[in-house]
Amino acid sequence: MTRLALTGSTTVITGAASGMGAEIARLLAPRGVHLALLDHNAEALAALVSELDGTVTTHVVDLRDDEAVLATARLVQESHPRINALLTCAGSSMLGTLDQLTMEEMRWLVDVNLWGTVSITKALLPALRAAPAAHITHFASVYAMAAPAGRIPYSMSKFAVRGFSEALRHELEDSSVTVGAVYPAGVRTGIILHGRYAAALDPAVAARAAKAQAAMYHTEPADAAAQIIRATERRRARTMVGREARLIDVLVRLSPSGYWRAMRRPLREAVDTTTPLR
Template identity: 80%
Template sequence: MKRLTLTNSTTVITGAANGMGADIARLLAAQGTHLALVDHDAESLAKIAAELNNVTVSTHVVDLRDDDAVFAAAAEISAAHPQVNALITCAGSSMLGNLDQLTMEEMRWLTDVNLWGTVSITKALLPALRAAPAAHITHLASVYALASPAGRIPYAMSKFAVRGFSEALRHELEGSSVSVGTVYPAGVRTGIILHGRFAAAIDPAVAARAAAAQAKMYHTEPADAAARIVRATERREARTMVGREARLIDVLVRVAPSSYWRAMRRALRAAIDTTTPAS
């Protein structure tokens, strides 16, 4: 497949105000890629946009759970940018808690953000991507779209669904000018787990302890992850692992598809403990 040239064309990034999305924006702007930045955080989005020079940058403050707002933003992006040839979906959140602690509303909220927000922006921008001579969609899933840990049901569920959506869409678009890839990051120091949500039934001190334990396991810097994601987009990769842990878990699940949790349980014990009272 022909390599995608991002310079002098437009890439749309969701979740662009912070973390990997912001670092991807900085990296692409430095190489001459025009940008449409999407996020619900207007203040942080404006700050990122102000950093980026010598390229066209538009900002779109959108709650990705609102389909009408997403499609309106896609229309604005198409009007402002004559050639959109890449979409990178970084928007997402996390949710701590086991099934007994979580409410249906809490689980649906996370699914709306992680899954339906990804589906909505992809569907809304697909006509613009099809209009480009060549285009690529990069969806960020997670290492938890390869292996599902205890204590992360709504997150793993939503990310497995993103994986399924991405793979099915790639097959639908086979033979077209648009390719689709899925990225599986592991342990990126974005702060998502520290600033993510937790079930209301959990003692905040217990949730903070579990989140801190998870964060200690993260080793990849956001800028390094961003560089790998940009490279995957340019190469139009179908499947990309980010971080050593992702590659190890990918192998583990292939070798032990029904018993991989035995190998993961001990390492994640403190990170999934949302029931032991805080001392």
């Protein structure tokens, strides 16, 4: 398969104002890659752009709004005639058990993580098809392979992103567009510390669980970003990001229905949103 040349063409990044999206932008800009950066946070986008040189446009959009996504996609295409990569980094987390979460809270997370990914992919697919070669990198998660307690809406949304990515890859197998998913785990971006939690939760209990989860992360964001860029350039279908992701991938393969027995103990504090603080 032809390696994707990003320099001189445009890469579109969602969730670009922070986390992995921002780290990827920081690595691509010095290489002469044109960037279209999407996020709902205008101030954070502006702060990021102040760090970057080269051809960069910013687009403030709520990916849950399909009409706004279509309008943004048109603006991106007007500013960037050569788009050959899309990285869907936008997403959030949610703490709480099924008993603690409301349907509205769970729908919000699925709208952000899944439908936002589907919407921007659909809107930009014609532009990607127009390129001689293009690649879509969807952000799944290690929790798209193994579903822990206390993370139902997050895992549910990421399993769906995985299914969307794989089905779309098969639909496009005779085209110039390839599709892959990355499965990050243990990346020190702060997503769990800044994510949402069920309104029914004691904020102190939620903070304890989030802190326990964050303590298990070992991969530096810049290292993860470099690996994700390589996966995009090589147009990989499936990429594990971080030591924990590789370990869980093996565990799930070895024990598809029993992996939780091995994961329960190390995750016990991170998934505990019911025990009151002493």
